[in-house]
Amino acid sequence: MTSAEEPPVFDDAPLADPAEVRRAMEYYAERGWTDGLPVVPVTESFLAEFLATTDRDPHEVLIPMPHLNKNLTVRLAAINAALAGCLPEYFPVVVAAWDSFLKDGMVTRAIWQSTTGTAGFVVVNGPVRQRIGLNCRGNVWGSGFRANATIGRAIRLGAINGLGLRPHVFDQATQGTPAKYSCCIGENEEDSPWSSLAADNGIGPDDSAVSATVIRSVLHIEARHTTVPEQLAVDFADSLCRTGALVRARASGYVVLNPEHARLLDKAGWTKQDLRQAIVERGFRTYRQLAGAGKEAIAAGTGWRLPADHPDAIEQTLPEDPDSPVQLINSVEAIQIVVAGAPNAGVSSIVETFGPFDRAPAITKVGGAK
Amino acid sequence: MADGIVLERAGIPAVSLCTDAFRITAEAMANQLGFPGYQYVALPHPIASRTEKEIDEIARDALPEVMRVLGAGLTIRPVD
Numbered sequence: 001m002t003s004a005e006e007p008p009v010f011d012d013a014p015l016a017d018p019a020e021v022r023r024a025m026e027y028y029a030e031r032g033w034t035d036g037l038p039v040v041p042v043t044e045s046f047l048a049e050f051l052a053t054t055d056r057d058p059h060e061v062l063i064p065m066p067h068l069n070k071n072l073t074v075r076l077a078a079i080n081a082a083l084a085g086c087l088p089e090y091f092p093v094v095v096a097a098w099d100s101f102l103k104d105g106m107v108t109r110a111i112w113q114s115t116t117g118t119a120g121f122v123v124v125n126g127p128v129r130q131r132i133g134l135n136c137r138g139n140v141w142g143s144g145f146r147a148n149a150t151i152g153r154a155i156r157l158g159a160i161n162g163l164g165l166r167p168h169v170f171d172q173a174t175q176g177t178p179a180k181y182s183c184c185i186g187e188n189e190e191d192s193p194w195s196s197l198a199a200d201n202g203i204g205p206d207d208s209a210v211s212a213t214v215i216r217s218v219l220h221i222e223a224r225h226t227t228v229p230e231q232l233a234v235d236f237a238d239s240l241c242r243t244g245a246l247v248r249a250r251a252s253g254y255v256v257l258n259p260e261h262a263r264l265l266d267k268a269g270w271t272k273q274d275l276r277q278a279i280v281e282r283g284f285r286t287y288r289q290l291a292g293a294g295k296e297a298i299a300a301g302t303g304w305r306l307p308a309d310h311p312d313a314i315e316q317t318l319p320e321d322p323d324s325p326v327q328l329i330n331s332v333e334a335i336q337i338v339v340a341g342a343p344n345a346g347v348s349s350i351v352e353t354f355g356p357f358d359r360a361p362a363i364t365k366v367g368g369a370k
Numbered sequence: 371m372a373d374g375i376v377l378e379r380a381g382i383p384a385v386s387l388c389t390d391a392f393r394i395t396a397e398a399m400a401n402q403l404g405f406p407g408y409q410y411v412a413l414p415h416p417i418a419s420r421t422e423k424e425i426d427e428i429a430r431d432a433l434p435e436v437m438r439v440l441g442a443g444l445t446i447r448p449v450d
Contacts, residue, residue, distance in 0.1 A: 067372045067403075068399075068402055069402055069404075164402070169395060170395060170398060170399070170402075172392065
């Protein structure tokens with residue numbers, strides 16, 4: 001006897017030999033074709049269901065990686081989406097995500113081999129969210145939603161199996177981030193007072209779109225205390241400009257606003273553009289603060305931050321007042337705003353990216369079958 | 371490693387340098403590009419946080435091995 005509340009109800013499960021299921025799981029694990037978690041076995045007939053959801057040629061290259069002698073094709077992307085536990089109808093979103101990563105340009109510059117250890121980050125807009133049950137409300141960064149969990153995982157498995165980026169070998173991440181397992185959210189367009197990220201970038205209301213880039217971390221912003229837009233802007237700007245995140249001259253990121261914060265801003269007459277501008281205006285550290293962390297100068301060649309007395313530092317004139325501001329966010333394009341989460345508390349987040357610093361995000365449309 | 375291999379493929383003797391923390395990746399890259407056993411020079415890790423003097427010492431210590439690898443001629447036959 002089992003109660004409806006108990007999760008594993010084995011007696012009601014479809015008949016299968018558990019030993020065979022485990023054997024299939026172990027087969028994939030032993031070959032290193034997983035992210036550490038069990039994967040779904042993929043047969044040609046199951047793969048065909050994925051390929052039938054798109055008009056793209058299975059041999060089309062989505063991500064070329066010539067220096068590794070690797071190409072991520074549509075077929076490889078589909079195999080890895082199936083391994084990840086996607087349903088076939090999720091696959092057009094996975095393809096659009098890879099298109100977006102190509103357009104974004106960081107993945108093809110081999111950023112996933114870097115010690116920084118970035119994860120793929122995928123934002124989904126439009127009607128596909130409802131069709132596939134992609135969560136954009138409460139627990140949006142958390143677990144519990146198959147579409148979010150497996151679309152994000154399809155990207156990581158595609159990197160491991162399609163591009164050969166295995167940890168300790170070609171993935172040289174020093175620590176990585178938990179987001180490397182999966183990081184896919186929908187925008188909560190229904191609870192947002194503003195137009196969506198996709199609409200702001202020219203996508204019509206009947207189309208679905210994906211915006212993907214690479215991220216280093218997701219920071220929690222606790223701001224339940226205020227109804228003053230400027231105070232919220234301080235929290236966001238301060239978090240984006242933390243010295244610990246600074247490797248390059250400038251800072252950039254997504255602000256993932258919960259609907260309560262978005263409505264608060266809207267009620268005060270602020271547009272999305274107003275918030276971006278307010279963050280730019282507060283997007284600085286003083287020279288003294290940067291020097292305190294040894295990040296007041298820029299290296300010739302790499303453009304990375306380092307101390308002014310480092311032999312690689314580009315010569316600079318010391319400011320007369322060490323408390324004068326050094327601008328770290330120079331453009332509203334460095335700040336993207338997405339509304340997601342439940343409208344139940346003043347809790348938002350910052351997603352730390354590697355740009356874009358001065359252009360629109362890489363948005364691509366979700367396609368479909370012929 | 372990839373750069374060194376690309377240069378040698380073009381007929382230009384080259385030596386790839388990396389720190390010993392990246393040996394596994396360096397050798398995987400040589401294998402991936404079809405040249406297992408490609409000779410390179412591993413330097414002590416780390417580089418980024420060393421002083422200029424320490425870097426000079428590392429370079430001086432590595433120089434004989436760098437010259438040996440370079441003097442060994444092309445590891446890879448250039449493409450005709």
